[in-house]
Amino acid sequence: MxxxxxxxxxxxxxxRQIRVWGADAQRRLSKSHILVSGLKGSVIEFCKNIVLAGxxxxxxxxxxxxxxxxxxxxxxxxxxxxxxTGKSLAELCSDSLKxxxxxxxxxxxxxxxxxxxxxxxxxxxxxxxxxxxxxxxxSVNEKCRKSxxxxxxxxxxxxxxxxxxxxxxQNYIYSKKKGDGAFECHIKYSTFEEAIxxxxxxxxxxxxxxxxxxxxxxxxxxxxxxxxxxxxxxDLPKVQKLRKDLCDAQSHDExxxxxxxxxxxxxxxxxxxxxxxxxxGILGQEVIKAISGKGDPMKNFFFFDAMDGxxxxxxxxxxxxxxxxxxxxxxxxx
Amino acid sequence: MAxxxxxxxxxxxxxxxxxxxGIGCELLKTLALSGFRDIHIIDMDTIEVSNLNRQFLFxxxxxxxxxxxxxxxxxxxxxxxxxxxxxxxxxxxxDFNVDFFKRFNVVLNGLDNLDARRHVNRLCLAAGVPLVxxxxxxxxxxxxxxxxGRTECYECQPKPAPKTYPVCTITSTPSKFVHCVVxxxxxxxxxxxxxxxxxxxxxxxxxxxxxxxEQVEDVFEHKNDEDIExxxxxxxxxxxxxxxxxxxxxxxxxxxxxxxxxxxxKDVIPIEPVHQNGNQGRASAAGDLSSVSAMASLGLKNPQxxxxxxxxxxxxxxxxxxxxxxxxKEIGNLSFxxxxxxxxxxxxxxxxxxxxxxxxxxxxxFETKGIAGNIVHAVATTNAVIAGLIVIEAIxxxxxxxxxxxxxYCLEHPSKKMLLMPVEPFEPNKSCYVCSETPxxxxxxxxxxxxxxxxxxxxxAKLGMNSPLIMQDSSLLYExxxxxxxxxxxxxxxxxxxxxxxxxxxxxxxxxxxxEDLQQELKCSxxxxxxxxxxxxxxxxxxxxxxxTQAPAVEKNGxxxxxxxxxxxxxxxxxSVATEEDDDELQIIPTLTGKKRKLSDVAGAGAAxxxxxxxxxxxxxxxxxxxxxxxxxxxxxxxxxxTNSTKKGEP
Numbered sequence: 001m002x003x004x005x006x007x008x009x010x011x012x013x014x015x016r017q018i019r020v021w022g023a024d025a026q027r028r029l030s031k032s033h034i035l036v037s038g039l040k041g042s043v044i045e046f047c048k049n050i051v052l053a054g055x056x057x058x059x060x061x062x063x064x065x066x067x068x069x070x071x072x073x074x075x076x077x078x079x080x081x082x083x084x085t086g087k088s089l090a091e092l093c094s095d096s097l098k099x100x101x102x103x104x105x106x107x108x109x110x111x112x113x114x115x116x117x118x119x120x121x122x123x124x125x126x127x128x129x130x131x132x133x134x135x136x137x138x139s140v141n142e143k144c145r146k147s148x149x150x151x152x153x154x155x156x157x158x159x160x161x162x163x164x165x166x167x168x169x170q171n172y173i174y175s176k177k178k179g180d181g182a183f184e185c186h187i188k189y190s191t192f193e194e195a196i197x198x199x200x201x202x203x204x205x206x207x208x209x210x211x212x213x214x215x216x217x218x219x220x221x222x223x224x225x226x227x228x229x230x231x232x233x234x235d236l237p238k239v240q241k242l243r244k245d246l247c248d249a250q251s252h253d254e255x256x257x258x259x260x261x262x263x264x265x266x267x268x269x270x271x272x273x274x275x276x277x278x279x280x281g282i283l284g285q286e287v288i289k290a291i292s293g294k295g296d297p298m299k300n301f302f303f304f305d306a307m308d309g310x311x312x313x314x315x316x317x318x319x320x321x322x323x324x325x326x327x328x329x330x331x332x333x334x
Numbered sequence: 335m336a337x338x339x340x341x342x343x344x345x346x347x348x349x350x351x352x353x354x355x356g357i358g359c360e361l362l363k364t365l366a367l368s369g370f371r372d373i374h375i376i377d378m379d380t381i382e383v384s385n386l387n388r389q390f391l392f393x394x395x396x397x398x399x400x401x402x403x404x405x406x407x408x409x410x411x412x413x414x415x416x417x418x419x420x421x422x423x424x425x426x427x428x429d430f431n432v433d434f435f436k437r438f439n440v441v442l443n444g445l446d447n448l449d450a451r452r453h454v455n456r457l458c459l460a461a462g463v464p465l466v467x468x469x470x471x472x473x474x475x476x477x478x479x480x481x482x483g484r485t486e487c488y489e490c491q492p493k494p495a496p497k498t499y500p501v502c503t504i505t506s507t508p509s510k511f512v513h514c515v516v517x518x519x520x521x522x523x524x525x526x527x528x529x530x531x532x533x534x535x536x537x538x539x540x541x542x543x544x545x546x547x548e549q550v551e552d553v554f555e556h557k558n559d560e561d562i563e564x565x566x567x568x569x570x571x572x573x574x575x576x577x578x579x580x581x582x583x584x585x586x587x588x589x590x591x592x593x594x595x596x597x598x599x600k601d602v603i604p605i606e607p608v609h610q611n612g613n614q615g616r617a618s619a620a621g622d623l624s625s626v627s628a629m630a631s632l633g634l635k636n637p638q639x640x641x642x643x644x645x646x647x648x649x650x651x652x653x654x655x656x657x658x659x660x661x662x663k664e665i666g667n668l669s670f671x672x673x674x675x676x677x678x679x680x681x682x683x684x685x686x687x688x689x690x691x692x693x694x695x696x697x698x699x700f701e702t703k704g705i706a707g708n709i710v711h712a713v714a715t716t717n718a719v720i721a722g723l724i725v726i727e728a729i730x731x732x733x734x735x736x737x738x739x740x741x742x743y744c745l746e747h748p749s750k751k752m753l754l755m756p757v758e759p760f761e762p763n764k765s766c767y768v769c770s771e772t773p774x775x776x777x778x779x780x781x782x783x784x785x786x787x788x789x790x791x792x793x794x795a796k797l798g799m800n801s802p803l804i805m806q807d808s809s810l811l812y813e814x815x816x817x818x819x820x821x822x823x824x825x826x827x828x829x830x831x832x833x834x835x836x837x838x839x840x841x842x843x844x845x846x847x848x849x850e851d852l853q854q855e856l857k858c859s860x861x862x863x864x865x866x867x868x869x870x871x872x873x874x875x876x877x878x879x880x881x882x883t884q885a886p887a888v889e890k891n892g893x894x895x896x897x898x899x900x901x902x903x904x905x906x907x908x909x910s911v912a913t914e915e916d917d918d919e920l921q922i923i924p925t926l927t928g929k930k931r932k933l934s935d936v937a938g939a940g941a942a943x944x945x946x947x948x949x950x951x952x953x954x955x956x957x958x959x960x961x962x963x964x965x966x967x968x969x970x971x972x973x974x975x976x977t978n979s980t981k982k983g984e985p
Contacts, residue, residue, distance in 0.1 A: 020473070041367075048718075049714050071412075101386075274721075285473065302753070
């Protein structure tokens with residue numbers, strides 16, 4: 001048990017969730033600091049969820065000025081140009097999030113995510129980034145790894161009716177209840193770079209098509225120097241060509257990445273709010289698990305596609321372990 | 335995803351949302367963002383502090399206001415030009431009749447109780463409007479689609495009953511903490527503070543009076559001149575001391591049980607210096623109900639702490655004193671309310687003293703409150719996910735995309751790698767008394783049971799009708815409604831008190847009753863079968879309804895963190911007391927029991943299991959490849975297993 005007790009106010013406000021994850025977990029949540037960059041629909045949902053849950057602080061990073069398109073899946077910013085003109089998206093979201101829960105400190109960090117230093121990331125317990133380039137994903141992940149303190153790293157993206165979450169908890173240790181005793185579980189995670197470098201022929205059997213398709217699009221955006229998400233159906237021929245090259249190189253069957261899926265992803269600039277809610281909800285839960293040490297965290301990708309309605313976890317790691325979820329390490333007697 | 339066809343369907347749709355709580359707030363937001371423009375929303379509740387951790391459209395300043403109205407205003411801030419009509423009302427109000435429901439293209443439920451869900455299901459069936467139903471408990475949730483004639487209705491599968499306990503377990507032989515809570519709440523609290531004329535199984539005779547038979551004095555009677563302090567100790571000694579001694583005198587009971595220990599107040603708290611820590615008046619300012627608190631006057635702070643027997647006894651006496659001195663006007667009209675701090679304190683203390691007597695582990699106020707109030711565990715994230723899934727199904731319904739309808743389960747632990755698991759909906763159950771016209775059978779002693787028993791225990795409690803009409807052939811036996819003549823009202827009132835076989839048109843074995851609810855437009859036939867004897871413990875209603883299925887009750891253990899929201903209440907014959915959970919979330923997650931429903935093990939295991947770790951149970955789902963898109967597959971359920979559909983809850 002770490003630290004002081006919850007206040008009366010906290011106990012009253014968090015009553016229903018303390019009944020789910022316990023007072024200890026709630027205490028740990030209230031001491032955690034989260035960095036969030038790229039305030040798209042799914043991330044907005046995520047922010048709402050963790051502010052409600054009662055984390056210690058949330059730092060928002062998104063310097064974009066608000067446009068109508070940005071607001072398509074945003075419920076934090078009032079639809080009034082008099083309110084939103086002249087402020088960055090992060091500032092506007094911060095204003096609104098503060099009202100959700102006065103006990104959470106919400107602040108804004110200006111600047112370009114890719115320029116932040118290891119020292120900067122060290123201030124956080126979890127870092128969630130969205131809609132950024134392949135190179136930024138890799139570099140932020142690396143910086144989180146370099147910090148001596150363990151930082152939970154997440155990337156999240158929604159395109160059209162599809163969403164992807166990646167998580168790197170480094171070496172994650174938590175205790176898991178089993179019967180009357182508790183076990184210490186160790187999970188070893190791969191970085192994003194390590195994960196996406198796994199040869200396609202070593203991927204789990206029947207791996208989610210979304211995983212493959214998103215890697216093709218990600219590569220395409222990098223090669224073309226596109227702003228992430230700035231794609232359209234007109235790009236399909238080039239993307240098909242890239243798919244063939246990648247599949248040939250990996251000796252993989254091209255038909256596992258259907259045209260229809262690529263087309264949807266390329267067109268998916270405007271977000272589909274129900275999918276944002278789902279991805280933001282799952283992500284919120286994962287971050288809460290990682291911070292509170294309560295519950296089995298997922299390893300290491302989550303995919304959702306509204307077309308088939310499945311929300312799937314895939315373990316795509318450098319080294320495949322026999323026990324992907326929990327290595328029983330030592331029993332802690334009760 | 336936003337195809338033209340889809341946008342048209344969304345923009346033109348008129349949607350009815352029932353419930354503006356945990357799921358409702360998320361749903362209204364997601365509907366508005368998705369482009370829905372005409373949304374009506376019904377919720378009778380007002381906002382409470384414990385809602386604010388997940389019902390994000392509400393703020394502290396909104397506490398006490400209508401959920402439906404505040405939710406509307408909050409959503410209009412980011413989508414000002416859409417039409418949202420709030421109703422601060424009960425969905426069971428007659429205004430929301432079949433014609434009202436017919437105005438909508440789809441109905442979306444975010445409800446917290448079985449009764450309202452069944453009611454909405456019936457109205458949707460009668461109005462021919464598709465229903466998307468949902469529920470969450472903790473990390474578990476589900477979304478189902480109900481379209482008349484296409485998929486099963488909400489009531490095609492049995493629902494788990496609220497757990498009830500045999501009277502003697504509650505009055506004499508508790509073995510779990512929950513039994514003590516039920517005793518404290520439904521017997522002791524009700525006896526002391528509830529309506530005087532209620533049936534109650536507490537022994538009220540004191541030792542002195544027991545000899546003078548009929549003219550017994552009720553020890554619970556508080557005489558005007560009686561000192562409050564003394565009265566409190568008298569009650570304490572009676573229920574925890576004398577009544578236990580009395581029970582001990584029945585040797586048979588304790589042959590195979592450990593004997594309880596009588597507890598007298600003077601042994602726990604010496605008579606003279608009754609605690610007066612001078613803290614009185616240092617009450618929290620949160621609201622009327624919480625301003626009077628025994629914990630506060632005794633200097634107890636943390637609701638998660640376990641109190642000693644002495645502390646529990648002090649809380650009990652103090653709470654009783656506060657009720658009598660500060661809230662005397664309410665006495666006689668109180669029913670247990672989990673948001674009533676003093677009531678929770680009283681019940682916690684009483685349950686713990688009784689538990690102490692019977693050697694049952696004690697629990698904190700926080701835990702006891704969860705058990706006594708049937709509090710449903712709730713987190714924002716699950717509600718958000720479920721709301722997203724509801725909108726996805728609603729859009730399919732609006733596009734009439736029948737082949738893609740799915741029921742979806744949100745799981746705590748992945749199954750077949752899935753956290754969100756879609757399943758094809760089931761076909762309507764041909765023997766469902768709600769959506770097909772299957773007659774029911776009622777075994778009853780027609781020479782003993784009154785019409786009132788049938789109305790209360792069967793028509794209302796089991797069939798879920800609100801405004802029933804009962805006919806035998808063409809003669810009306812019973813009816814409710816505003817438009818009845820005085821003499822009709824008198825006749826029906828008289829009929830209620832008559833034994834079935836002595837009604838104007840007698841009801842005997844072989845009679846067929848027609849029971850109808852005009853508001854729900856639900857009608858069913860009940861074949862009456864006369865039977866003389868019923869087992870008091872196993873058939874406490876004194877009648878047995880068949881053809882109507884209810885899943886086995888969910889056994890609760892005393893641990894709040896493992897409960898799923900099903901009712902713990904109902905000590906006496908009055909079995910299940912209406913649940914008092916405040917908001918959104920359901921009490922019926924494990925709906926999927928019964929034949930071909932192995933998936934129940936998925937949603938059910940997690941939701942109903944009292945041991946969270948067993949929720950990881952592997953569901954038995956077989957996959958059947960289906961060439962929809964490439965070589966993707968669709969989850970199919972295993973067929974033909976019916977292990978647990980009719981098993982009754984162990985008494």
